Amino acid sequence: MNCLSDYSEISKKTVDKTDVRKLTIALAGNANVGKSVIFNQLTGSNQIIGNWPGKTVDRAQGNLSFENYNISIIDLPGIYSFSTFSLEEIVSREYVAKEKPDVVINVLDASVLERNLFFTLQLIEMEAPLVLCLNQIDVANKKGMIINKEILERALGVPVVFTIATRGEGLYELIKSAINVAISKPKSKKIKYHADLEIRIQELVNMIGTKKFDFKYPPRWIAIKLLEADKEIIKLVSSKSPKIVEASYILSQKLSIKYDEPCFSIVASERYARASMITSSVITQKEVKRSLSEKLDWVTTHKVFGYLIAIGVIAGLLLWTFIVGDFLSGLISDALSFIGPVDPDASGSIIGIIWNGIFGGFVAGLTLVIPFVIPFYFLLAMIEDSGILTRVAFMMDSAMHKIGLHGKALIPLILGYGCSIPAIHSCKIMESRRERLLAAFLITFAPCAARTLVIIGLVGAFIGINWALLLYGINLILIFILGRIAMKVVPGESTGLIMEMHSFKVPSLSVVGKQTWARTKSIIYMVFPVYIIGSALIQVLYALDILTPISNVMYPITVLWLGLPVATGILLILGVVRKEFILVGAVALFGTTNLIEVFTPVQLITLAMVAMLYIPCISTIVILIREFGWKAATTISLANVITAIIVGGLTYRILTLIF
C-alpha cells in the first residue's frame, strides 16, 4: 500500500450523517517520536491549539472524519514517564485516567524501542485501551533492526501498527485498529513484575479494592504509585484512607532495604527489565554501516567542528533573517507606500487621529511580523526539527553554565532574537522557576527584530554596517555580564543538563509550519492589540502635546547624561510601545529621512544603544507579569532602564573621544 492511497482514503470517505458515532483518541508518547506529525496528518488544518485548563501546557485537539466516525484527536505532551515532576506529566496522566479517551494511541520511536516501552508499560499499568504505533520504522530498519510485530503484540496484549508518519504510511491501518479497540474493548493484559515487587503491589491492590473508593485511577496503578512515593497519589489516598498510605510506606521500606535502593528506583528498574526483555525478544539486530545520521552526529559534536557549526548555525540564522527580512520589508513597504509613511499626525479630528494611530499600529505589526519574524521562526523550526539545535545546545552547555543556565536555555535565548514574546513563552522548557526567570531576564536584552530595525535604521544606514555589528557584539558581552550578575543575585542552585540527543532527520514541513505558526500566533495575539491600542494612545498624547513636557522633564538624562537632542525623550516614550517607533518617530519628528543631518554620528550610535537596552516594550512587560508576576516584571524593567542609562552614557563619552 503506498502512502498516497493511504492518506486519501482517510479523508475521502464520506460521512453517513444518519449514523455518525463519536470517538475520542489520545496520542501519547515520548518527545520527538513523530506524534505531532501523526496528529497533523490525521487532522490536517482542523485543529484547535489552546491551553490545558489552568495550566500553561499547550493542548492540541483536532477532528477527523473516518468512515462513519467523527473522531476527536488529542495530542498529549511528549513525556517519558508519569511522575509528578512536570506539569506535562500531570496533565497527561490526569487526562488518561479521568477523561478516559476511547483509545490511547501510544506512539513509539521504533529505533529506540526499549526506552519507549518504559512509557508503554506505564500506560498498561493505567489500564488505558491501547494501540501501539511503532513510528519511524524505516529508521529502525536502516539501523539494522528487524522488529517482529506478532511477538510484540503477544508480549503486551496490545495491537501494534508500523508507521512512517512523515509519508503517511500505515495511518489508515492505525485508525482502523484504534476503532477496533474502541468497539471491542479488549481486556488489557496485566504485565506482571518481579515477584518481590508483585506481591507488594497485590497486597496494596487488595487493600484498595476491598474498600469502595472512587479514585478514578485503577487500583493497580495507585498501588504502584504509592510504592513509588508519588506525592499527588499519597495526598489523594491519605484523604480517604491514611491506613493504606501507612501500609504502602512499610512495604516500600522493606523493599528499599532489601535492594538497597529507593523504592521508586526499584520500580523503574523493574519496568526497564521488562522492557529490555521484550525488546530483545522482538528485535533482530543486523550489522550495518555507519549511517549518515551518525556521521552528522560525530561532526556536530566534535570539539572543533562542533563549535564552528554551532556558531555558524546561530550566525546563519540571524543573517538569513536580515537578508530575507530586508528584502520582504522592502516589498511590503513598496506595496503600502500609497498609504504614506506612518508618522504621528497632529492635525485633524480626534477620530481621524485615533484612526491614524490604529492603522499605523496595524501596519507596523504587519511589516515586522511578516518580513522578519516569520522567516526567522521558520528556519529556527527547521533547525530544531532536524536535530541540529540539540547539538548546538550540547556544545554551548558549558558556556551557558557561566550564566547559571544550561544548554537547553539556548533555545529561548535564540528565539529572543526574533521576538521576546514567544521567547519568554518558551522558557517553559527549563526545569525550575529560577532558570525560567534568568532566561527571561536575558531575553529582554536580546535585540529582537524591532530593535534590529532600529539599529540598522540608525547606525547601519548612516554610519556603517560594521558599527551596527559592533553594537550586536557589545550586546552579546552585556548579556553575558548581566547573566553573571543575575546568577549571583537570584537565589537557588543551577540544575544540570539532561537532554535526549535524537537522531538527525529531514525536517517535516507540517511540523515546521505548525511550530512557526504557533510562535507567530502568540505574537499576533499579544503584540497586535498592544501595537494598535498603544499607537492610538500615543497619537492622541502627541496631538494633545503632552509628550513635550514629559520629554522636557527627561532633559537631565537625555541631554546632559546621554548627549542627545531633547526631543529624543519623546522617541524613547514612543519606543515603549513599539521599539521601531524610535526610528519612524525620529523621521517624522525631525521631518527628514536623512537623519545624519539632524543627529551627529555619536548621537545616532548612542540612541541605538539606548534603544537596544532600555525598558522592554509593553507587550514584553505584559507577558513578564503573566509568567512571573508584578515584582519580577518591575525588577527586570528597572534593570533594563538602569543598564541602558549607564551603558548609553558611557557610549556617548567614549565615542566623543573617537569621533
Next chain:
Amino acid sequence: MTKSIEDYLKAVYELTLDGKAATTTEISKALNISPASVTEMLKKLSERKYLEYSPYHGTTLTKKGSKIAEKMARKHRLLERFLYDILKIDKIKVHEQACEMEHSLSDDAEESLCRFLKYPDSCPDDGKIIPPCDLKIDSCADCISLHNKGLEEVGKNKQNLVSINKLKDGQNGKISFIRGGHKVLQRLLDLGLTPGTKITVTRIAPLNGPIVVSVRSSKLAIGKGIASKVFVELEN
C-alpha cells in the same frame, strides 16, 4: 602519612570538586594556615607526587593524592553521620569532631561503620555526597551478603568505582548507583539509567562541558555536575 598531609589533600580535594584548580589563597583560608606556609607545603607534596602545584595555575590532585583524599572525605562524612545520627551530637560540632577522628579510623573500621549506618549517601551538616567505597561490589546489598562470608572476601574484591564524568570517550561501564535528589534521580531512571544498565560514553564536550552517553540504544546528553553523581563499574 601525617595528619597534616591528609588535611592538605582533603582541602585540595574539596576545592577542586568543581573541576577547577584550587588557589593558594583558597587553601590557606580553608586550613587557616598562612599562604607562605601553604606554598611551602604544596611544593613538598608536589615533589612527593600527591598533587600538581603551579604558582600560576593553582593546585590539582594527582591520581595518588585524590585516592587518599577521597578516602579521607569518605571517612570524614561517615563519621559525621555517626556522630550526628547515633551519638546525637549537635550539627555544628560534628564537623570539627570528625576532623579529629578521621585520621585514626582504619579502613576496616570505615567499612564496618558504613554497614552499621546502613550505607548513607550524604553527610548531615552540608549534604555533601559520601564518596563510594573502593570495594568491588555491585551494590551495598552485595556487601551484606559478602560480609556474611567474612571480611577477607570483601577485601579481595577491591576495585574502583568511577563516576561517568571521569570516563574516556568510548569507554563503557555498568551503572552501580546514582546519587542525587529525587527529581534528578527519577529523570535519569525514566530515561533508562537504572542500576545494572550498560552505558557507553560516546562524546565528551570540551571546556568541562556535558557528555553524551549511549544507553538502551538512545543517546543522552548529561551535564558534568549530574554525570559526577552517576557511578559505574568498569567493564574489563
